[in-house]
Amino acid sequence: MVAIASVVENTCGFNLENIVLFGKCRCSELRWLSFSHKKKMLSLNGSQLYTYSVCNVGEHEQDNWLRTTFIQRRLSASRVFVELQFIVRDCNSFDGSSLTCKETFNLFSSESDADIGTSFRKGQFKKVATIAPDEITSRNELRINTETRVVESLSRKGFYLAFQDIGACMALLSVRVYYKTCPATIKSLAAFPETVAGGGVNQALREVAGVCVENAVSEESPRIYCTMDGEWVVPVGQCQCMPGYEAVNDTCRDCQPGFFKAFVSNDACELCPVNTKLLSSGALFCPCAEDFYRAPDDPTTGPCSGLPSAPRELVATTTQLAAGKLQLSWSPPEDTGGRSDISYSVECRRCEGTACQPCGEKVRLEPASSGLVDTRVAVSELEPHLNYTFTVEAHSGVSLFASQGTPRSNRPPSTSTLTTALHYTDPPKVTSMRLDERSLTSLSLSWAVAPRRPVPQPTRYKLTYRKKDDNLDVTTYTVLILEKSSVQISDLSPGTAYLFRVQALSPEGSPGGSSIEDEFETLTEGKEDVPPPPPPCLSCICIVLAIMSIYSYSSPEQLKPLKTYVDPHTYEDPNMAILKFASEIHPSHVTKQKVIGAGEFGEVYRGILKAPGRKEGAVAIKTLKPGYSEKQRQDFLSEASIMGQFSHQNIIRLEGVVTKFKHAMIVTEYMENGALDKYLKDRDGEMPSFQLVGMMHGIAAGMKYLSDMSYVHRDLAARNILVNNNLECKVSDFGLSRVLEDDPEGTYTTSGGKIPIRWTAPEAIAYRKFTSASDVWSFGIVMWEVMAFGERPYWDMSNCEVMKAINEAFRLPAPMDCPSAVYQLMLQCWLQDRSKRPRFPDIVSLLDKLLRSPESLKAIADFDPRVSIRLPSTSGSDGLPFRSVSEWLESIKMSQYSENFTCAGVVTMDQVLQMKNVDIKNIGVRLPGHLKRIAYSILGLKDQTSTLIQSPIFVNI
Known part of the structure; x- marks a missing residue:
């Protein structure tokens, strides 16, 4: 912003209305001191203008001066700008008598605390600049020049400007004097006043204090700096809107009805979550609507939940009913009330006639009878010939509020019940089997069963048979389900022995506790058979359920010759x-x-x-x-x-x-998502275990292909795995790769070269021998990298420390939230004896099974936060391993949240130890992976004794 310092121009000669501070003056009122400069009339663009001019080019030793009147310095402006408009004639336009002609003149300044009138001494002035024209006026064309110079370090009450001519033919048209200011402004919700640019003598910046706008606060006084060019820079101490207010342009406006804001921040007000009351403007939170609640651990900013409805589709599946076992399963409630913390409890009652009583300890429910997360439970120790009633109830974090009020009629109760009745009976026992009739291609059999208590359902039987001397790679079983205790088998081979096994089934379809097996042979062609006594006419209804084939270890694919890699x-x-x-x-x-x-x-x-x-x-x-x-x-x-x-x-x-x-x-x-390690680091905690295991499966499939080609990679690591848009992982970087020998246990031995210690098997480090088994070790490290979202294996340990730990049989611990089955596979890959490590076909098969059964990934390996986060070897004065919150956050690679902790007032480690999950969320940690890392670290610090961990703890195998 430009401010006028004073009127110092010849206003009778120049059009300067826009810069006059005290009004125009008349020609006669301008009292500049002039030495040889002449006031003349000049015609410019049809206007008559007065100028100060001099043109003594033919005279030697010219020293002509023109001085302004006294210019007062306003508002402590230490730096002013002088804008000059002037004309300089071309020296070449004069004849030879103008040998002393110049084309420049000088600008001087002098400071004073008072107006000295007409007193003038050259020694009082100091030179500011030599002014040279960009364009020179010829005889036929008039050219006006505009130049701006800076007079700095002004400190007295006012100053004079002077112009010296030493032999030029020139005319001074106008002089404009001004200074710059930073305009009044609002930045980051802080108001700052108009300020003169610069900070005084030899200071480029002026610090200016501001005031937060209404309904805004700041932990430290807001400040900003005004530059010498009149620009605001480097704001410090951001103001933030108070709870109930949001930043709108340069103000803090109260939250509109139906919106809320609970914390000091510049975030926008949030829409009231579901199932809450919509309050008037300026709300700090939204209370729950009728019949909706928040659990004790729920944040006040979150949604409210209703009570869950009843579980659905309760089914009892018999597994080994003869042994008194069955499995209950059900579907989750159709309405969870908007919550994910649904759990279940199961109640068992046994009934004889109309009298029912709790099962008590006589019936076992596994894994438990309450607090169940899965929608199934195994039941055992049932007694025969009794009715059992099972009640399944659904619970959530707000179920404790069910007794505090009557739920709405259109919502189900929070504790919901489904009941099913089960009548359990034991199947009969088969005691003997006999041959009733045979021919070249058929056998007629019957069997007897032990007496049992009568039951309403008829008994069915499961008959399985096969050839006795079936030495082929494929053995075929035939299974029949029969309604009666006899059967005729046709389409058999002549003179062939068959093995038959029969077992009674319960009414529910489960097999009985025992079975019997016997051998019978068809007639040989040309031989007669003495027929047994004709059995009574029996009929059967046969249903062929399945033909099960058991294959030998070598599959057809394994018998095909594999393509071999050529070095x-x-x-x-x-x-x-x-x-x-x-x-x-x-x-x-x-x-x-x-x-x-x-x-x-x-x-x-x-x-x-x-x-x-x-x-x-x-x-x-x-x-x-x-x-x-x-x-x-x-x-x-x-x-x-x-x-x-x-x-x-x-x-x-x-x-x-x-x-x-x-x-x-x-x-x-081209792989769009780049290297796997960086891809995972950028998505820490955002990907489920199932997706991570799918990535491992792709890597293992690629390595199986390489090992089938008798090839070893030597540098398998997450940095050498590339990821495309479909999240397919592909093995790359074959710079260190080498071929295996024809021997399946062949190795590649090198006398030198780089070895990636953290990913390399101990035998490869010690003896420089590489096999497909050493690649399996490396694959185990890659699995750890994947589950740890790209974290560096062994953290900041040196290579020597890594080798020492491995040789002492220590292994990397399970990453946070790593499925137990996945971690067990890692440990198998890291077995010291390479012959005992799984091969890549085994790894692919196991990972495939895990992906086909996602429930197998729910069991999480034990996690010790003191293992995954390496603690320093020195402690602070409070006995904790960190002297400050910032040091602790840096050690767990979460330093980006330092400001969040400071803004929340958490500035000591003692305060950190008091934090809960909800506190961590409330200070702005939103990513699930980051939330878990910080929470587990706090847990580890709480459990830590005064003895500090000098090096990482690993799993000893």
């Missing part, structure tokens, strides 16, 4: 391997777009491949940096010779190479 280094001319395994691409078909990374040999670009016969698509382009040697070029292209031999959906695909031109390139498919 490109075995070629006498490495270029031949490239020609054989990689397609050549013309460089004109490849377009680089932007750098996405850097490899060992050069930069990696994202680009477009548009080749004839191919669909245009995005690719990754690895380049070879200039100045390479021939060996570096061969090592660079050898990776393409390796990749070109692979074809699997979980192995990075080679598109081709550029080798016949100066700049060699390797072109591969």
Whole structure:
């Protein structure tokens, strides 16, 4: 912003109405001191203007001065700007008599505390600048120049300006003097007054204190700085709207009806959550509506919940009814009341006639009779011939409020009940089996059962038979369900022995507690058989349920010959391997777009491949940096010779190479989400275990393919796994890869080279021997990286500390929220004896089973926060391992929340130890992974004794 310092211009000569501070003056009132300068009339654009001019170019030693009147310094302006408009004539337009002609003049200034009138001494003035024109006036064309200079470090009450001419032909048209201010403003909800620019002598900034706008507060006084150019910079101490108010433009406006805000912040007011009352404006929270509640641990800013409705579809499934066992299962309530903390309790009652009583300890319910999360429970120790009634109740965090009021009639009660009656009877026992009749191709059998108490349902039987001497790879069983205790089997082979097993079934379809097996043989052609006594006419209804086949260990796929990897280094001319395994691409078909990374040999670009016969698509382009040697070029292209031999959906695909031109390139498919470790770090805690296990399954499938080709990777790590848009994981980076020998236990031995210690098996570190089993070890580390969302294995331990820990049989602990089954697989991959580690086909099979049964991922491995978070070896004065909250947050990689803790007033570790989950949420930690990391760290600090952990704790196997 510009402010006028004083009227110092010849207002009779110039149009300066916009800058006059005290009004215009008349020509006769302008009392500038003039030495040789003449006041003249000048015609400019049809207007007559008065100017100060001088043109003594033919005289030697010119020293002409023009001084302004006294200019008062206002508002402590220490820096003013002087804008000059003037005309300077071209010295070449004069004849030879103008040898002393100049084309410049000088600007001077002098400070004073009072007006000295007409007193003038040159020694009082100091030079500000030499003024030179940009354009010179000729005989025929008038050119006006405008120049601005700065007079700085002013400190007295006023000052004079003076102009010195030393031989120019010039005319001074106008002088404008002004200073700059930072305008009054509101920034970050703090109001700041208009301020003169600059901070005084030799100070570029002026600090200005502000005041929070109405309904806003700040922990520290808001401040801002005014620059010498009249601009506001570096605001400090942000003001925030009070609870019940939100920032709207530069004000704090109260929350509108139906909205609320509970904390001091600049966030917008939130819409009242579901099932709450809509209060008037300025609400701090929204109370629950009638018949809706918040649990004691629910935040006051969250929604309110209703009571759950009844569980649905209660079913009793008999498993081993003869042993008194069954399983109850049900579906969740149709209406959970808006809550996820649904649990169940099961009540058992046994009834004889009309009298019923609790089952008590006579009947076992597993895993428990209350606090159940899963919608099933196993029941055992049932007695025969009794009716059992099971009642399942649904509960939630607000069920405790059910007794405090009567629920609305259109809502179900919070404690809901479904009842089913079960009459359990034990099936009869088969005691003997006999052959009634036989022929070349059929056998007629019957069997007897032990007497039992009568039951209303008829008994059914399960008959299973097969050939006795079936030595083929595939053994076929035939299963029949029969309504009577006899059967005729047809379509059998002559002269063949068969094994038969029969077992009685309960009315519910479960098998009895015992069965009997016997052997019978069909007639041989040409031999007569003495027929047994004719049995009574029996009929049966047979239902073939299944034909079960048991296969030998070797599947047809395993019997097929596998393609074997060929090491490109075995070629006498490495270029031949490239020609054989990689397609050549013309460089004109490849377009680089932007750098996405850097490899060992050069930069990696994202680009477009548009080749004839191919669909245009995005690719990754690895380049070879200039100045390479021939060996570096061969090592660079050898990776393409390796990749070109692979074809699997979980192995990075080679598109081709550029080798016949100066700049060699390797072109591969483009993976949009980049390296797996970085992808996971960016999504810490946001992905469920099922999705993470799916990623592991893809990596394992790719490694199985490589191991089937007798190939070892040597550098399997999350950083070398790439992820595409479909979250498919693909193995990449074959720079350290080598082929296995023909021997299945073959190794690759090297006398040197880099080894990634944190991912490498102990035998590979100690003896430089690599096998597919060492890749399995590395895969276990990759699994740990995945479940830990890209955390660095062994944290900040040195390589020596890692090797020492491994050799002492310690292993990485389970990451937070890691399924127990997944962690057990990790430990199997890290067995010291490599022969006992699982192979990649086994790993793929196990991960596939886990994905087919998501419930198997619900059991979580034990987690000790003191293990996953490495504590420092020194402690603070309070006996805790951290001297400050910021130091603690930095140690668990959560330093981005330091300001949140400070704003919430949590500034000591003692205050941290008092925090609960709801407190952590309330200070602004929203991501589930971050919330868990901070909560578990606090739990670990609470459990920690005065003895500090000097190094990480691992699992000892």
